[in-house]
Amino acid sequence: MSKALRGLIGILTAGLAIFAALSFVPDGIDLGFARLKTGSFAETMFAAQKVPKPVAQPVGKGTDEQPGKAVQPSKPKKAAMDTTAKVILFIGDSMLEGLGPRLAAYANENGHTLINVIWYSSTTEVWGGCTRLKERIAEFHPDYIFVCLGANELFVSDIKRKRQRYLDNMLAQIGDIPYVWIGPPNWKPDTGINDMLQESCAQGSFYLSNGQHFDRAKDGAHPTHASAAAWCDRVCKWVMTQSAHPIKLNRPKVAKARCRTIVYQPQR
Amino acid sequence: MDYSLTNLWHNLTAQLAYDPSQPLLFSSGLFWVLFLLFIPLYAWVKPRRTQMLLFVTAFSLFFFYKSSGWYLLFMVFTATLDWLLAQRIAQSGDDRRRRWLMTLSVVCSAGLLVGFKYTNFVLWNIDAIIGRNFQPLDIVLPVGISFYTFRTISYVVDVYKRKLQPTDSLLEYLFFISFFPCLIAGPIVRATELLPQIRQNKPATRAMVYGGLWLVLMGVLKKAVAADYIAQYVNIAFGNPAGYSGVELLMAILGYTMQIYLDFSGYSDMAIGLASIMGFRLPKNFDFPYLSLNVTEFWRRWHMSLSFWLRDYVYISLGGNRRGKRRQYLNLMATMLIGGLWHGAAWKFIFWGAGHGGALCLHKWLMPRLKALPDTGWVRFVSWLLTFLVVSLLWVFFRADTFGTACDVIWGTVSRFDMAYLPVFAQVRNTWCIVMVLAFALHFLPQAIWNDLRRRFIRSPWWVKLLAFVIVVQLVLEFAAADVQPFIYAQF
Numbered sequence: 200m201s202k203a204l205r206g207l208i209g210i211l212t213a214g215l216a217i218f219a220a221l222s223f224v225p226d227g228i229d230l231g232f233a234r235l236k237t238g239s240f241a242e243t244m245f246a247a248q249k250v251p252k253p254v255a256q257p258v259g260k261g262t263d264e265q266p267g268k269a270v271q272p273s274k275p276k277k278a279a280m281d282t283t284a285k286v287i288l289f290i291g292d293s294m295l296e297g298l299g300p301r302l303a304a305y306a307n308e309n310g311h312t313l314i315n316v317i318w319y320s321s322t323t324e325v326w327g328g329c330t331r332l333k334e335r336i337a338e339f340h341p342d343y344i345f346v347c348l349g350a351n352e353l354f355v356s357d358i359k360r361k362r363q364r365y366l367d368n369m370l371a372q373i374g375d376i377p378y379v380w381i382g383p384p385n386w387k388p389d390t391g392i393n394d395m396l397q398e399s400c401a402q403g404s405f406y407l408s409n410g411q412h413f414d415r416a417k418d419g420a421h422p423t424h425a426s427a428a429a430w431c432d433r434v435c436k437w438v439m440t441q442s443a444h445p446i447k448l449n450r451p452k453v454a455k456a457r458c459r460t461i462v463y464q465p466q467r
Numbered sequence: 468m469d470y471s472l473t474n475l476w477h478n479l480t481a482q483l484a485y486d487p488s489q490p491l492l493f494s495s496g497l498f499w500v501l502f503l504l505f506i507p508l509y510a511w512v513k514p515r516r517t518q519m520l521l522f523v524t525a526f527s528l529f530f531f532y533k534s535s536g537w538y539l540l541f542m543v544f545t546a547t548l549d550w551l552l553a554q555r556i557a558q559s560g561d562d563r564r565r566r567w568l569m570t571l572s573v574v575c576s577a578g579l580l581v582g583f584k585y586t587n588f589v590l591w592n593i594d595a596i597i598g599r600n601f602q603p604l605d606i607v608l609p610v611g612i613s614f615y616t617f618r619t620i621s622y623v624v625d626v627y628k629r630k631l632q633p634t635d636s637l638l639e640y641l642f643f644i645s646f647f648p649c650l651i652a653g654p655i656v657r658a659t660e661l662l663p664q665i666r667q668n669k670p671a672t673r674a675m676v677y678g679g680l681w682l683v684l685m686g687v688l689k690k691a692v693a694a695d696y697i698a699q700y701v702n703i704a705f706g707n708p709a710g711y712s713g714v715e716l717l718m719a720i721l722g723y724t725m726q727i728y729l730d731f732s733g734y735s736d737m738a739i740g741l742a743s744i745m746g747f748r749l750p751k752n753f754d755f756p757y758l759s760l761n762v763t764e765f766w767r768r769w770h771m772s773l774s775f776w777l778r779d780y781v782y783i784s785l786g787g788n789r790r791g792k793r794r795q796y797l798n799l800m801a802t803m804l805i806g807g808l809w810h811g812a813a814w815k816f817i818f819w820g821a822g823h824g825g826a827l828c829l830h831k832w833l834m835p836r837l838k839a840l841p842d843t844g845w846v847r848f849v850s851w852l853l854t855f856l857v858v859s860l861l862w863v864f865f866r867a868d869t870f871g872t873a874c875d876v877i878w879g880t881v882s883r884f885d886m887a888y889l890p891v892f893a894q895v896r897n898t899w900c901i902v903m904v905l906a907f908a909l910h911f912l913p914q915a916i917w918n919d920l921r922r923r924f925i926r927s928p929w930w931v932k933l934l935a936f937v938i939v940v941q942l943v944l945e946f947a948a949a950d951v952q953p954f955i956y957a958q959f
Contacts, residue, residue, distance in 0.1 A: 200507070201676070203672070209929065210932050211499065211502070214940065215500065215503060218940055218944075235941065235944075236944040238940075238944055239496075240496060244478050245474050245478065354703055356695075356947075357947065417710075418709060419708070419709030419710045
């Protein structure tokens with residue numbers, strides 16, 4: 200073997216050994232001024248064998264006139280509806296601008312109190328990388344939480360590796376409080392956000408919006424006000440009839456209402 | 468995490484199993500682990516030619532199997548058939564028989580390519596014409612079929628034209644067809660270039676080994692760092708052009724122009740570098756194409772192995788420029804349409820090919836007048852700008868999902884253009900802008916500087932090379948984890 204090839208083998212061996220060793224620190228290495236990312240060698244080689252989970256499929260396209268038909272992989276046991284008044288915390292990205300006012304109308308109609316927290320351009324990484332959700336929970340003591348996040352993560356590659364821990368952190372912050380996660384209204388096929396949410400959320404707590412029909416605003420992504428209201432109607436009907444924690448959400452007489460709303464600007 | 472041997476074994480076998488969604492890319496960690504195991508064994512068998520051929524062919528076939536499964540039998544079948552037909556062509560003195568055998572070989576090879584790649588496209592078009600509803604056939608396209616089909620066609624045609632003496636060894640031919648560095652995405656190396664090197668079986672020199680490593684590292688930087696990162700924003704903007712301003716769409720167009728170059732040339736660099744480490748010299752595939760001053764020059768610098776293949780086996784075969792101007796233009800258009808269709812089974816690729824064909828014809832037509840222009844800096848700048856504009860605009864059709872989306876991107880760029888967005892864009896997407904500016908700046912760096920850097924790298928001590936390797940891999944990790952946000956503003 201030539202000296203050059205021996206040298207190359209040495210370089211490759213040393214280089215790959217360094218990265219293989221560092222990959223056993225999955226959260227990266229803190230250098231004080233920066234955090235070095237580490238590879239996925241250890242995770243790829245030692246991850247537990249996956250038990251395939253059924254994946255949710257929309258059985259039909261919900262339309263603005265028709266109720267939603269998003270289904271869970273297997274239907275949870277139908278829980279009895281909780282008819283008591285709730286304090287509902289609704290957090291998420293800009294999609295709340297459309298969903299929030301309609302959900303506020305539902306809250307008024309059914310005696311609930313709703314607090315909307317809109318964090319523009321937010322993602323699971325943004326929410327899961329801080330304790331803001333926990334702080335709002337401590338502040339408002341909600342007994343029901345709605346989350347609408349994922350539209351800003353439709354195209355994130357290798358999403359499970361990048362976002363799973365943030366999602367898990369968000370769900371840990373929610374804790375035992377009943378919740379419904381409203382999936383993003385895809386305008387293009389996603390790279391796995393819906394599957395990740397489906398797998399991580401408790402059964403009957405994830406509402407798949409992908410595959411439904413939406414009339415879009417000029418930006419081509421957000422549903423129009425009318426379409427977002429219809430989307431909210433489908434979600435509420437699903438919460439009442441199919442979710443793991445049904446609460447009273449009868450259709451309101453008014454199209455929209457106001458409620459306390461907190462707005463956070465995009466994180467730079 | 469459970470560090471058990473059971474998990475390790477299960478995951479290891481899963482990694483090595485056939486998985487069409489996980490081709491063995493040169494930028495993947497798995498490839499480098501396998502290559503590290505491959506190289507010492509390769510160096511050991513290299514002096515014994517037959518063993519070397521067997522070993523490399525087996526590795527190449529595994530490489531193909533990993534992403535295409537048992538479709539590798541099709542490749543072996545095509546290769547065996549073409550090898551046999553080429554033998555018969557060489558042995559035959561009858562011109563008609565030779566021609567018939569060559570045609571049979573080309574039809575078989577091209578037929579498989581058409582069958583795999585274009586069946587659904589043809590059915591879809593028939594469906595659109597006659598209005599019948601059909602389900603697309605479940606056809607898995609074997610990885611690299613477009614590339615190895617062109618290699619095998621060039622071999623048989625060269626034997627037919629008596630430019631090449633066919634190889635007597637099927638193993639040698641299989642090695643040539645399946646050679647893993649250029650199996651997935653080229654370069655479309657020809658038998659006249661590779662077979663003599665296989666026969667000589669020269670060991671790799673120090674310059675080839677470390678020059679190869681340099682090329683591989685540059686390729687990884689281009690593909691896995693820059694191109695993949697730039698692609699994130701491009702994908703978002705092309706996914707929803709209605710949601711973006713003119714400036715943002717212009718950035719997406721420029722982004723894709725750079726992305727496709729970095730992606731493709733990066734992969735070619737890796738292929739050429741890996742072959743160089745193994746002691747084989749593959750032809751250059753990209754030569755700073757965005758420096759071109761006209762479209763003809765662009766095609767001499769862009770995907771050179773394909774454009775020269777199309778020139779030699781399509782354009783010249785159709786008559787080239789030997790049958791008058793009109794026929795030359797027709798030949799050019801036909802060649803570029805075939806080139807467009809080769810890139811993918813969709814009308815957008817045909818349109819892209821037609822656009823380039825039209826631009827080439829226009830350039831040929833204007834050539835006498837253009838030659839009369841003075842060779843000043845301004846003339847050169849305008850020529851460069853026009854060429855760059857045409858190439859970038861045509862990339863929009865290449866990239867967009869549909870013809871309508873391409874029109875939306877172009878129309879949105881023009882109709883919603885407002886320079887006021889530019890500083891905001893640069894501020895919010897600063898990393899993306901830095902990567903783009905760096906990519907363009909490095910593209911325009913004189914080639915002498917690149918050659919000098921390469922020489923310095925080859926001569927550098929081992930720890931410099933190790934450091935370069937570590938930095939490049941770390942950059943891959945950092946940029947792979949960095950995401951580009953779809954919305955920088957949120958106006959409902």
